[in-house]
Amino acid sequence: MTSTEEVRADPVRPTGFGPLGWLRWAWRLLTSMRTALILLFLFAVASVPGSIYPQRSISPERVAQYFKDTPGLAGWLDRLWLFDVYTSPWFAATYLLLFISLAGCVVPRAAAHLREMRRKPPAAPRNLSRLPHHASFQAPGATVETLAAALRKKRFRTVTGPGWVAAEKGYLRETGNLLFHFALLALLVAVGAGGLYGYRGNVLLVEGNGFANTVAAYDRYIPGQKVSPESLEPFSFTLEDFQATYVATGERRGQPLDFSARLKVTDRPGARERPYDLRVNEPLDVGGTQTYLIGHGYAPTFTVLDGKGQVAFEGPVPCLAADQMTYTSECVVKVPDAEPEQLGFLVRFLPTTVPAQDGSYVSVFPGAANPTAQVFAFSGDLGLKSGQPQSVYQLDTKSLKPLVMGADAKPLSVGATLPLPGGAGSIRLTGVREWISLQIAYDPGRVPALLAAGLAVLGLVLSLTVRRRRLWVRVAQEGDAVEVGGLTRTEGGPAFTDEFSQIVTALRGPEAGESASRQGVKDAH
Amino acid sequence: MPTDVNSGLATLSDQLILATVLLYVLAMIGYALDLGFGRARAAAPARELVAAGEGLPAAPEPAEDGPPPPAWAARAAMFAIVVSFLGWAANLGAIITRGVAVGRWPWGNMYEFVVAICFAAMTAFLVMQARQPVRFLGAFVSVAAALGLGFAVRYLHVQAGPVVPALNSYWIAIHVTAAIFASGLFIVAGTSGILFLARKDGPSRLPGRDDLERLAHRAIVIAFPIWTFAVIAGALWADKAWGRYWGWDPKEVWAFITWIAYAAYLHARATAGWRGRAAMIVQLVAFGCLLFNLVGVNIFMSGLHSYAEVP
Numbered sequence: 001m002t003s004t005e006e007v008r009a010d011p012v013r014p015t016g017f018g019p020l021g022w023l024r025w026a027w028r029l030l031t032s033m034r035t036a037l038i039l040l041f042l043f044a045v046a047s048v049p050g051s052i053y054p055q056r057s058i059s060p061e062r063v064a065q066y067f068k069d070t071p072g073l074a075g076w077l078d079r080l081w082l083f084d085v086y087t088s089p090w091f092a093a094t095y096l097l098l099f100i101s102l103a104g105c106v107v108p109r110a111a112a113h114l115r116e117m118r119r120k121p122p123a124a125p126r127n128l129s130r131l132p133h134h135a136s137f138q139a140p141g142a143t144v145e146t147l148a149a150a151l152r153k154k155r156f157r158t159v160t161g162p163g164w165v166a167a168e169k170g171y172l173r174e175t176g177n178l179l180f181h182f183a184l185l186a187l188l189v190a191v192g193a194g195g196l197y198g199y200r201g202n203v204l205l206v207e208g209n210g211f212a213n214t215v216a217a218y219d220r221y222i223p224g225q226k227v228s229p230e231s232l233e234p235f236s237f238t239l240e241d242f243q244a245t246y247v248a249t250g251e252r253r254g255q256p257l258d259f260s261a262r263l264k265v266t267d268r269p270g271a272r273e274r275p276y277d278l279r280v281n282e283p284l285d286v287g288g289t290q291t292y293l294i295g296h297g298y299a300p301t302f303t304v305l306d307g308k309g310q311v312a313f314e315g316p317v318p319c320l321a322a323d324q325m326t327y328t329s330e331c332v333v334k335v336p337d338a339e340p341e342q343l344g345f346l347v348r349f350l351p352t353t354v355p356a357q358d359g360s361y362v363s364v365f366p367g368a369a370n371p372t373a374q375v376f377a378f379s380g381d382l383g384l385k386s387g388q389p390q391s392v393y394q395l396d397t398k399s400l401k402p403l404v405m406g407a408d409a410k411p412l413s414v415g416a417t418l419p420l421p422g423g424a425g426s427i428r429l430t431g432v433r434e435w436i437s438l439q440i441a442y443d444p445g446r447v448p449a450l451l452a453a454g455l456a457v458l459g460l461v462l463s464l465t466v467r468r469r470r471l472w473v474r475v476a477q478e479g480d481a482v483e484v485g486g487l488t489r490t491e492g493g494p495a496f497t498d499e500f501s502q503i504v505t506a507l508r509g510p511e512a513g514e515s516a517s518r519q520g521v522k523d524a525h
Numbered sequence: 526m527p528t529d530v531n532s533g534l535a536t537l538s539d540q541l542i543l544a545t546v547l548l549y550v551l552a553m554i555g556y557a558l559d560l561g562f563g564r565a566r567a568a569a570p571a572r573e574l575v576a577a578g579e580g581l582p583a584a585p586e587p588a589e590d591g592p593p594p595p596a597w598a599a600r601a602a603m604f605a606i607v608v609s610f611l612g613w614a615a616n617l618g619a620i621i622t623r624g625v626a627v628g629r630w631p632w633g634n635m636y637e638f639v640v641a642i643c644f645a646a647m648t649a650f651l652v653m654q655a656r657q658p659v660r661f662l663g664a665f666v667s668v669a670a671a672l673g674l675g676f677a678v679r680y681l682h683v684q685a686g687p688v689v690p691a692l693n694s695y696w697i698a699i700h701v702t703a704a705i706f707a708s709g710l711f712i713v714a715g716t717s718g719i720l721f722l723a724r725k726d727g728p729s730r731l732p733g734r735d736d737l738e739r740l741a742h743r744a745i746v747i748a749f750p751i752w753t754f755a756v757i758a759g760a761l762w763a764d765k766a767w768g769r770y771w772g773w774d775p776k777e778v779w780a781f782i783t784w785i786a787y788a789a790y791l792h793a794r795a796t797a798g799w800r801g802r803a804a805m806i807v808q809l810v811a812f813g814c815l816l817f818n819l820v821g822v823n824i825f826m827s828g829l830h831s832y833a834e835v836p
């Protein structure tokens with residue numbers, strides 16, 4: 001894609017050409033300006049469905065919901081890759097074609113531009129007064145050399161002949177244009193390479209726990225095709241403490257203000273531990289691998305005694321927030337080791353508990369000012385042995401026997417114990433910790449992509465603001481009459497008229513009088 | 526991190542916005558009177574010959590025939606300019622007081638963002654009209670700004686307050702400011718595009734189609750690199766905040782589409798040599814994408830930009 005004067009003619013369909021001719025025709029068609037524009041448009045249109053349908057790579061849970069709500073339609077949409085638009089074959093086809101078209105367009109242009117840069121400005125046309133910008137004046141003593149020098153001082157490139165000077169400037173326009181398009185190609189390459197050689201993953205980490213950057217440690221790990229598990233940057237860290245601050249009063253009560261996670265980081269095995277304060281907008285960077293704080297929640301700690309009085313479970317249980325403004329959260333405790341029967345608990349965690357009018361209990365603030373846990377207990381076979389994968393956040397209570405129900409029962413506060421009926425054991429809320437969710441990403445393409453984007457802007461600004469200008473000056477052989485003609489080939493940017501008259505003034509020299517000057521401007525528009 | 530809000534200043538800001546709307550409406554009336562009864566412009570074909578240089582709409586030529594404009598029409602123009610500067614100052618004042626009241630950059634939610642875009646559009650117009658004879662645009666830009674502000678006050682207003690941690694970054698100053706300025710210029714371009722299509726051939730009080738086209742082109746030539754920069758700054762910020770520089774979030778998708786559409790407009794003019802209607806339609810499609818990104822994406826689509834806080 002280019003933006004200069006010469007419009008490439010549409011390729012003429014060959015008649016009676018062999019396969020080679022057709023191939024050439026197809027190539028010319030693909031690399032024509034109009035095709036590039038159409039492909040660019042297609043690329044934009046192709047990206048629209050990704051903003052309408054939920055995408056697996058962004059929100060898999062919304063895709064699952066879509067399947068649940070409209071299974072028939074979802075199946076069809078899925079067949080058309082509409083839940084994976086940006087990795088779909090048709091999306092890839094669009095940008096590959098665009099890529100080829102761009103390359104096929106830009107490379108020959110660059111060669112042409114190089115030749116052009118070495119070419120001399122063309123000789124003066126016969127009649128300068130026909131040019132859109134024209135002036136003539138008397139300049140005693142002016143010669144071809146002095147005039148050419150004056151133009152060179154204005155950074156024109158000049159050629160002289162008998163009685164004339166030809167000058168040109170503004171090559172940076174095309175240079176900028178090419179820079180822009182090459183930078184776009186480089187950007188596409190950088191993005192592609194980043195996808196192949198980079199990886200991404202998520203982990204959930206409870207206060208006090210650690211993470212080491214190995215594939216096994218991730219809850220979800222999405223490698224590029226060319227990433228080997230051994231190549232992961234070998235750092236590790238532990239989460240010492242997480243702090244969330246919220247607006248305490250007023251209309252915005254409960255809005256988060258700041259999140260901060262205190263980490264102890266070991267950059268590589270054997271290195272000294274260093275503290276790091278991980279925040280939103282301030283990822284941890286270890287050798288180009290970035291760790292981001294993307295979520296948080298509560299993990300109340302429980303101790304469960306079974307029917308035999310033995311400790312069957314002990315530790316933190318991460319809860320998911322059901323409501324952001326109050327952080328009322330839900331989680332599940334599964335105790336497969338309890339005897340004689342397995343135990344399962346549904347827990348509603350209320351960070352700041354107050355009794356409501358109707359006798360139930362609610363949370364009114366996301367901070368843990370008065371944390372309690374409402375417990376619903378079940379016994380029976382948890383179904384863990386069936387081999388079916390289960391979510392740690394869900395408990396299938398259909399085949400279980402309810403032991404403790406009642407949403408209005410006073411929830412457990414920290415240190416309190418709930419005995420289970422029938423001697424089935426007890427559950428005790430021992431404390432409250434917090435968890436954070438992290439995204440860890442390595443993308444070797446990000447710095448090259450940034451450089452390419454920066455160059456693209458530079459090229460863009462040059463190609464939009466610089467204009468190509470040609471000037472010719474003729475000095476009458478015997479007299480001092482000087483004639484100047486000017487031509488600009490592209491529009492945009494400030495008017496050439498002003499510049500032209502400034503140049504004329506410069507050519508007339510400081511001593512030039514107002515006398516016999518005639519200056520006219522015609523506009524080609 | 527400032528958490529408390531100076532509610533006196535916040536209220537002052539809200540009142541200044543109402544004053545701004547009022548002043549813009551008054552300015553619009555003044556400009557409209559000037560446009561309707563002031564010195565009429567000659568028919569477009571006649572003007573082509575006298576247009577000097579490129580890029581500049583030439584000074585309006587008095588109509589050859591017809592009665593001379595009433596004296597009050599000139600005063601209407603003067604009035605309009607003064608009042609629009611007053612409105613502009615009130616708009617600026619509202620932005621500054623809001624920013625001081627909350628102790629952060631005052632474009633952290635959609636209300637503040639729209640207020641700032643209206644300010645940018647008015648700024649773009651006032652700067653242009655100080656340098657070029659484009660006063661005819663005044664009626665249309667001020668009505669657009671007044672409508673934008675009215676919409677913001679009526680449907681988007683949220684109490685002044687702190688922002689969520691993701692927005693608490695110096696990147697907001699870079700990314701959003703660039704988006705605001707580009708949007709302001711695109712609004713000026715879009716306005717002249719609509720006028721272009723609305724204008725019939727032949728004599729009219731509006732300037733010639735060539736002038737409208739040049740004006741739109743010039744605004745876009747300035748705005749497009751700023752928009753590009755805004756998108757890149759967004760990517761840089763996303764790299765810091767969300768763990769990837771590009772992830773096809775709805776706002777990203779539509780920023781990209783808008784970018785392509787404006788690029789297509791520039792190409793269509795520069796290479797394909799499209800002029801007039803065809804190029805203007807491409808321009809207005811791009812403008813539609815811009816508006817959809819601003820209104821549609823914030824309201825109908827959920828994504829990472831959703832903290833835009835639409836009430």
Ligand code: HEM
Pocket residue numbers: 632633634635638691692697700701704755756758759760761762763764766767770771772776777779780781815818819820823830832833
């Ligand atoms: C690739 C990344 C990004 C792109 C392409 C992008 C694009 C845009 C665009 C085009 C706008 C213009 C306004 C509109 O028309 O609605 C905008 C506004 C805004 N962006 Fe971004 N952005 C990116 C990343 C970010 C990040 C990381 C943040 C903050 C964490 C952010 C915060 C905002 C805010 C606060 C606004 C103001 C308007 C609003 O609230 O809707 N953006 N962005």
